[in-house]
Amino acid sequence: MIQSQPTVVSAPGKVLVAGGYLVLDPAYSGIVVSASPRFYTVVQGFSSLGEPVIQVRSPQFRDAVWSYSVKLQPAVVVEASSQNSSTNKFVKLALQSTISLACQVRGTDAVSEILARGLDIVIVGDNDFYSQRAQLESKGLPRSVQSLSQIRPFCPQGVPLSEVHKTGMGSSAALITSLVSSLLLHFGVIPTSAFDDHDNEHRHLTHNVSQFVHCLAQGKVGSGFDVSAAVFGSHIYTRFDPAVLKDLMSEETVHASQSLLNILSPSNKAWNHRVQPFSLPPLTRLMLADVDAGSDTPSLVGKVLQWRKENSVKAEALWNEIDQQNQSLAKALLQLTDLHSRDPENYSRALKYISSLQPLQWTADPSLSREETDVAETFYRVHQVTEAIRQKMREMGNLAGVPIEPREQTALLDECISQAGVIGGGVPGAGGYDAIWLLVCAPEDRNPDPWPFEKIDYFWMNYQPVQVSPLSAVESKGKGLRLEELNEVKGLKEAIGAD
Numbered sequence: 139m140i141q142s143q144p145t146v147v148s149a150p151g152k153v154l155v156a157g158g159y160l161v162l163d164p165a166y167s168g169i170v171v172s173a174s175p176r177f178y179t180v181v182q183g184f185s186s187l188g189e190p191v192i193q194v195r196s197p198q199f200r201d202a203v204w205s206y207s208v209k210l211q212p213a214v215v216v217e218a219s220s221q222n223s224s225t226n227k228f229v230k231l232a233l234q235s236t237i238s239l240a241c242q243v244r245g246t247d248a249v250s251e252i253l254a255r256g257l258d259i260v261i262v263g264d265n266d267f268y269s270q271r272a273q274l275e276s277k278g279l280p281r282s283v284q285s286l287s288q289i290r291p292f293c294p295q296g297v298p299l300s301e302v303h304k305t306g307m308g309s310s311a312a313l314i315t316s317l318v319s320s321l322l323l324h325f326g327v328i329p330t331s332a333f334d335d336h337d338n339e340h341r342h343l344t345h346n347v348s349q350f351v352h353c354l355a356q357g358k359v360g361s362g363f364d365v366s367a368a369v370f371g372s373h374i375y376t377r378f379d380p381a382v383l384k385d386l387m388s389e390e391t392v393h394a395s396q397s398l399l400n401i402l403s404p405s406n407k408a409w410n411h412r413v414q415p416f417s418l419p420p421l422t423r424l425m426l427a428d429v430d431a432g433s434d435t436p437s438l439v440g441k442v443l444q445w446r447k448e449n450s451v452k453a454e455a456l457w458n459e460i461d462q463q464n465q466s467l468a469k470a471l472l473q474l475t476d477l478h479s480r481d482p483e484n485y486s487r488a489l490k491y492i493s494s495l496q497p498l499q500w501t502a503d504p505s506l507s508r509e510e511t512d513v514a515e516t517f518y519r520v521h522q523v524t525e526a527i528r529q530k531m532r533e534m535g536n537l538a539g540v541p542i543e544p545r546e547q548t549a550l551l552d553e554c555i556s557q558a559g560v561i562g563g564g565v566p567g568a569g570g571y572d573a574i575w576l577l578v579c580a581p582e583d584r585n586p587d588p589w590p591f592e593k594i595d596y597f598w599m600n601y602q603p604v605q606v607s608p609l610s611a612v613e614s615k616g617k618g619l620r621l622e623e624l625n626e627v628k629g630l631k632e633a634i635g636a637d
């Protein structure tokens with residue numbers, strides 16, 4: 139029986155539009171856009187018969203219920219029940235770390251009281267985190283954004299978690315971030331006002347804990363841009379030095395560590411990542427597609443890093459060239475936001491004008507005013523820079539002998555990017571065969587033409603060489619973590635079985 143008011147926190151997925159591979163090195167940065175699909179964690183008091191337990195459920199998957207017992211003395215130990223039909227390292231480590239931290243911050247008695255009745259935790263992710271091809275096929279629907287809106291929210295995937303086809307939106311980072319934050323709130327480590335503003339110590343603590351749990355669960359310290367996007371929303375990300383986590387990176391030390399709070403505290407100066415403000419320009423729309431190019435993505439990252447190590451001079455030159463382009467891209471995109479805020483009318487008129495033309499034609503009209511020309515030229519610069527980045531990333535792939543932008547993706551992207559109103563695009567993150575992103579114009583009024591996004595949606599639906607499935611994701615302007623009301627998230631109550 140559910141007994142207390144639920145704590146609900148959501149965290150967004152991400153798209154690394156520039157900075158793949160480079161972002162692993164603190165000398166470089168990446169542009170990470172937070173996306174509208176979110177992971178939701180619902181934590182409630184739960185009265186079980188017998189021993190207090192924590193029950194975690196992921197109702198979108200088969201056999202995805204995990205029970206844990208918790209001992210607080212002499213040290214916090216979270217133990218998975220022998221009856222669980224599968225293990226979930228991510229969930230277990232999130233419980234272990236947040237409860238340990240809660241004991242350090244609130245004291246064992248307070249935590250023991252909250253745990254006395256047990257906890258029921260439900261985790262669900264928006265449909266875009268998982269390929270919906272099978273759902274669309276079973277409903278006889280074409281692969282279009284419109285069809286996706288006909289699939290019910292948090293749709294069950296019909297398979298165990300280990301078999302699901304992910305779309306690369308950072309599911310584990312968003313999941314860990316929403317789970318960790320909901321637990322920190324539920325145990326009173328941070329107050330309910332923690333996420334009311336975008337840059338306070340509570341949000342930074344949540345970031346550090348989520349980053350740590352995610353690294354520990356993955357068994358390595360990654361760049362962390364995905365967790366950072368889940369916490370802060372879109373930004374320009376520069377990674378932290380992995381040394382900050384070195385004393386915590388084994389499961390044994392987590393059990394033993396008295397210094398968890400000291401290391402994860404926002405006042406620990408060893409957390410030296412940088413989060414610089416960024417968002418995509420007004421009246422544009424991010425489009426994403428899951429591409430089924432019928433080929434396995436080999437382990438790209440290992441091979442690229444190996445090549446870089448063996449060819450350091452050549453690699454440094456290439457990394458610096460790509461970095462310059464990445465910085466130019468961020469600058470041009472931010473400049474567009476600025477042009478909009480200074481003169482929304484001319485921005486809007488220029489955007490409407492370029493929406494029905496191919497990039498090459500954007501700056502050729504002498505009848506545009508000076509202000510409109512500024513806007514059109516800045517959009518054209520974004521177009522040119524995204525094309526230059528693609529070219530350099532292909533070069534990186536060729537040199538390292540890996541398919542960062544494979545031929546199938548090049549053909550698809552070239553065709554998309556040559557269409558009217560398409561600003562630019564590429565392969566997100568590490569690249570490979572799985573996905574593409576585009577930035578398209580989204581004028582307020584579309585007449586007389588269809589919106590560029592509708593034309594692309596139609597183009598993808600009919601594209602023959604590979605199967606292209608759109609995602610409904612757009613950029614999330616929600617600035618990362620959000621405290622939610624259970625009743626206000628469409629389909630959430632039904633999905634967690636509380637209706």
Ligand SMILES: Nc1ncnc2c1ncn2[C@@H]1O[C@H](COP(=O)(O)OP(=O)(O)OP(=O)(O)O)[C@@H](O)[C@H]1O
Nearest residue numbers: 196226227228261304305306307308309310311313
């Ligand atoms: N809905 C969920 N409920 C519980 N655990 C989940 C859920 N989704 C993911 N996980 C945990 O995260 C792990 C998957 O992590 P993995 O590193 O494969 O994802 P990812 O690479 O971040 O995904 P993506 O391709 O979306 O970026 C699973 O093994 C599981 O432990």
Ligand SMILES: C[C@@](O)(CCOP(=O)(O)O)CC(=O)O
Nearest residue numbers: 158159161162360361567568
């Ligand atoms: C190659 C890399 O820079 C990006 C990987 O991005 P994604 O998870 O494929 O979106 C690796 C990393 O930063 O963890």
